[in-house]
Amino acid sequence: xxxxxxxxxxxxxxxxxxxxxxxxxxxxxxxxxxxxxxxxxxxxxxxxxxxxxxxxxxxxxxxxxxxxxxxxxxxxxxxxxxxxxxxxxxxxxxxxxxxxxxxxxxxxxxxxxxxxxxxxxxxxxxxxxxxxxxxxxxxxxxxxxxxxxxxxxxxxxxxxxxxxxxxxxxxxxxxxxxxxxxxxxxxxxxxxxxxxxxxxxxxxxxxxxxxxxxxxxxxxxxxxxxxxxxxxxxxxxxxxxxxxxxxxxxxxxxxxxxxxxxxxxxxxxxxxxxxxxxxxxxxxxxxxxxxxxxxxxxxxxxxxxxxxxxxxxxxxxxxxxxxxxxxxxxxxxxxxxxxxxxxxxxxxxxxxxxxxxxxxxxxxxxxxxxxxxxxxxxxxxxxxxxxxxxxxxxxxxxxxxxxxxxxxxxxxxxxxxxxxxxxxxxxxxxxxxxxxxxxxxxxxxxxxxxxxxxxxxxxxxxxxxxxxxxxxxxxxx
Amino acid sequence: xxxxxxxxxxxxxxxxxxxxxxxxxxxxxxxxxxxxxxxxxxxxxxxxxxxxxxxxxxxxxxxxxxxxxxxxxxxxxxxxxxxxxxxxxxxxxxxxxxxxxxxxxxxxxxxxxxxxxxxxxxxxxxxxxxxxxxxxxxxxxxxxxxxxxxxxxxxxxxxxxxxxxxxxxxxxxxxxxxxxx
Numbered sequence: 001x002x003x004x005x006x007x008x009x010x011x012x013x014x015x016x017x018x019x020x021x022x023x024x025x026x027x028x029x030x031x032x033x034x035x036x037x038x039x040x041x042x043x044x045x046x047x048x049x050x051x052x053x054x055x056x057x058x059x060x061x062x063x064x065x066x067x068x069x070x071x072x073x074x075x076x077x078x079x080x081x082x083x084x085x086x087x088x089x090x091x092x093x094x095x096x097x098x099x100x101x102x103x104x105x106x107x108x109x110x111x112x113x114x115x116x117x118x119x120x121x122x123x124x125x126x127x128x129x130x131x132x133x134x135x136x137x138x139x140x141x142x143x144x145x146x147x148x149x150x151x152x153x154x155x156x157x158x159x160x161x162x163x164x165x166x167x168x169x170x171x172x173x174x175x176x177x178x179x180x181x182x183x184x185x186x187x188x189x190x191x192x193x194x195x196x197x198x199x200x201x202x203x204x205x206x207x208x209x210x211x212x213x214x215x216x217x218x219x220x221x222x223x224x225x226x227x228x229x230x231x232x233x234x235x236x237x238x239x240x241x242x243x244x245x246x247x248x249x250x251x252x253x254x255x256x257x258x259x260x261x262x263x264x265x266x267x268x269x270x271x272x273x274x275x276x277x278x279x280x281x282x283x284x285x286x287x288x289x290x291x292x293x294x295x296x297x298x299x300x301x302x303x304x305x306x307x308x309x310x311x312x313x314x315x316x317x318x319x320x321x322x323x324x325x326x327x328x329x330x331x332x333x334x335x336x337x338x339x340x341x342x343x344x345x346x347x348x349x350x351x352x353x354x355x356x357x358x359x360x361x362x363x364x365x366x367x368x369x370x371x372x373x374x375x376x377x378x379x380x381x382x383x384x385x386x387x388x389x390x391x392x393x394x395x396x397x398x399x400x401x402x403x404x405x406x407x408x409x410x411x412x413x414x415x416x417x418x419x420x421x422x423x424x425x426x427x428x429x430x431x432x433x434x435x436x437x438x439x440x441x442x443x444x445x446x447x448x449x450x451x452x453x454x455x456x457x458x459x460x461x462x463x464x465x466x467x468x469x470x471x472x473x474x475x476x477x
Numbered sequence: 478x479x480x481x482x483x484x485x486x487x488x489x490x491x492x493x494x495x496x497x498x499x500x501x502x503x504x505x506x507x508x509x510x511x512x513x514x515x516x517x518x519x520x521x522x523x524x525x526x527x528x529x530x531x532x533x534x535x536x537x538x539x540x541x542x543x544x545x546x547x548x549x550x551x552x553x554x555x556x557x558x559x560x561x562x563x564x565x566x567x568x569x570x571x572x573x574x575x576x577x578x579x580x581x582x583x584x585x586x587x588x589x590x591x592x593x594x595x596x597x598x599x600x601x602x603x604x605x606x607x608x609x610x611x612x613x614x615x616x617x618x619x620x621x622x623x624x625x626x627x628x629x630x631x632x633x634x635x636x637x638x639x640x641x642x643x644x645x646x647x648x649x650x651x652x653x654x655x656x657x658x
Contacts, residue, residue, distance in 0.1 A: 008641055011648070012613060018591045019614035025506035028499040034520065035498050035527040387629065426631050443631070 127441035128429035132183035136160055139441050140191050142177030152177040169212045180226040192236045194222030204253055217253035220244040227270040237265040258305050262296055267319040276300040279316025279329055297355050309355045322376035326351055330372050361411040362404055373430050380408030385427040385440055419444050419477045438467040444477040487534050498527055505551050511610035512555040526554040545624055552625035597647040605640035
């Protein structure tokens with residue numbers, strides 16, 4: 001199955017030719033002989049080899065061990081994992097949002113009021129949701145055919161009248177993907193994203209209660225994350241390594257400069273017009289593909305973003321403040337073991353006026369590379385949402401969501417549903433209406449290609465979960 | 478065919494197991510090659526992985542697809558090999574000899590290989606290179622790569638796309654630079 005679009009054919013062909021030149025497995029007979037040699041030492045293998053000796057079909061190939069047939073292609077032992085400055089174009093949903101769930105079951109069939117959106121892609125990723133009340137909210141994202149390239153499309157869904165409805169917004173061209181949404185009220189909302197037709201531009205949309213329309217904004221590149229603090233004050237960050245950030249103030253989106261030490265901002269949370277935090281990454285040499293040298297926490301002080309603390313080899317990917325004196329962040333720390341670079345989940349807690357780095361508070365509950373969504377409601381009430389990759393091998397695949405709740409002392413695994421017949425990518429967005437009600441969105445991939453030997457791959461769907469009175473429910477996957 | 482081989486191998490049929498090894502030998506070897514940082518460990522890891530398969534077949538359930546089960550077994554063995562392997566601290570003179578040997582090998586590679594591609598690959602992170610090898614050398618689909626690297630599918634996708642885009646950009650820049658010389 002070809003999982004890549006044709007635009008990558010040339011590079012794929014060169015890679016295959018390169019690998020075939022530089023490494024070749026030994027012939028099957030040699031492989032078998034080496035395995036048979038190993039089996040000889042096994043108790044069961046002894047019996048096995050006695051049988052084999054009697055078998056007239058045993059090939060008498062040369063012993064494989066000690067006869068390397070490969071040449072070194074590329075070294076895997078060079079340095080720290082580099083992280084490209086280019087962030088993936090966010091992907092998302094052809095999708096249907098179903099009704100609000102009334103019971104703790106997965107994908108309930110008694111909520112038929114859903115409207116399918118136009119099917120213009122096979123991928124769903126990086127969906128975001130924002131509720132302005134229990135009765136009203138929006139989800140946005142990007143629809144595309146993985147790995148997307150320029151062929152992306154904006155996705156909107158509106159929760160109103162007790163149901164999620166896919167909405168087609170006219171006037172937005174193909175090539176636009178949406179990365180975040182923030183509803184201030186039901187009649188005042190913002191969305192940001194990326195315009196593949198003009199990647200240096202910054203895409204900002206405004207909702208006035210009737211329609212979404214593009215508004216002027218200084219160009220700092222595609223925007224990833226949006227943080228509105230009021231109808232008149234907000235911030236948006238870009239993945240472009242141009243050390244700039246957009247500030248909404250005096251009814252204008254204007255670029256402001258971040259400290260030179262950082263390469264780009266990763267995460268943001270704004271408490272008020274005069275207080276907020278940024279999680280940022282610094283790369284060595286200022287190169288887009290350079291090594292991560294540090295993660296930095298910046299604070300908005302007197303209208304300026306200033307570096308407060310630096311943590312080596314860190315990436316602060318999610319940040320949420322419950323107050324001016326308490327907050328949490330999650331991300332990764334690069335570690336090198338035997339020249340192998342691995343990224344480990346890390347936590348940071350802001351308390352008593354400083355950020356303290358902590359090891360994975362989930363005890364390995366999050367998958368390596370998992371992008372967790374963090375939301376602190378108070379110093380004693382917080383949530384961390386993720387998924388656990390391919391935990392279950394088999395058919396049908398069923399992947400558990402991984403949700404942790406912070407109770408003021410520890411992060412504890414909360415009861416969360418399993419997504420049937422899906423490989424879940426992520427839970428990328430969450431919005432709490434009250435401490436007892438929330439919506440979360442993400443992406444879930446459909447296992448395709450049945451068959452006992454099928455490794456299979458996927459096409460994506462929008463994943464929607466609802467939290468109500470202590471229970472998380474999968475509404476759609 | 479495959480199910481029949483597996484069932485017979487579970488009943489200690491060595492010919493059936495041999496056929497399984499020959500059927501999946503290339504896949505297992507290529508996967509181990511891509512997963513292991515130290516390529517000198519590949520042969521041992523492959524042999525031990527097949528031993529694991531032999532031992533594990535007794536508990537293998539036919540309701541599961543075989544290929545992901547096999548790949549998981551291989552990945553687990555590779556992790557064990559990596560954990561117990563300690564890179565030796567060579568004396569200086571031995572290190573120099575090793576470096577000479579690598580230089581000679583690199584020289585041969587440079588003569589035969591796609592030099593521009595080799596250079597471009599060097600800018601990628603180890604994780605990105607590993608995913609490229611698992612996909613284009615071992616032939617694993619993305620969900621299988623997620624499985625053997627214990628990484629989310631979305632992470633595999635983003636790493637693969639970043640790697641491909643970085644390679645394309647680097648190769649285009651190289652081609653442009655050569656044209657303008």
